[in-house]
């Protein structure tokens with residue numbers, strides 16, 4: 001077996017951590033396999049992370065999502081889960097990606113930084129206090145559903161944030177017990193799997209959740225999950241989307257890895273806000289398949 005030397009940058013958003021792989025001109029890593037992604041995310045045998053983000057220009061890859069976004073965005077976030085599967089979106093990943101572009105690729109975020117994803121173009125903005133917000137667009141609440149862990153079952157709200165979520169309100173964050181494997185879910189409602197959030201209320205406009213991510217297991221945070229949780233909660237609170245010109249409705253969303261905020265600015269826009277930091281860089285010795 002031979003190894004390829006692959007530069008990487010490691011970063012996280014509220015401890016949802018990613019291995020970023022610079023491949024700006026698309027020549028080095030177009031053939032990255034699921035097994036190689038799983039190795040990169042392995043916390044003992046590899047680098048370690050909840051996911052891998054390949055950083056590539058939209059005009060340097062033939063991924064259909066990047067091709068479709070070429071007029072609007074220079075950069076494509078090619079996101080993979082820790083098991084090597086491809087996901088449509090990663091909210092915290094977009095924030096870490098924006099941090100990378102500004103600090104490592106010389107990108108000027110003034111006026112908003114467009115990022116192409118498999119769920120369309122998302123615009124990141126840097127706040128005065130050093131956090132990064134990303135407009136994830138609209139989310140849709142679909143039919144009620146159910147999830148279970150062992151003998152316990154809960155009603156859940158199906159929320160589509162570009163990727164699939166099941167939001168479960170519980171009395172206590174420990175109610176679901178250890179999450180070593182995915183909660184059971186309705187495979188008709190979620191033919192491609194689901195991210196499951198267990199949520200408690202902490203106070204007015206303030207919630208906390210644990211998450212089991214499709215393809216990555218229990219993680220310390222999930223940005224799209226925070227948006228799904230916020231939307232399910234705000235609707236359960238009987239509120240409606242702010243009309244144009246009204247101020248945003250903002251909820252604080254705590255996760256095991258820190259604190260996020262989600263602002264509902266109008267029917268079409270949920271903005272995920274929180275810290276994003278780059279913590280290391282190096283060279284991975286990527287095994288061949």
Ligand SMILES: N[C@@H](CCC[C@H](N)C(=O)O)C(=O)O
Nearest residue numbers: 087090091092163222223224
């Ligand atoms: N951690 C992410 C979500 C990553 C994708 C997810 N596991 C999926 O398969 O849909 C986030 O911050 O949104």
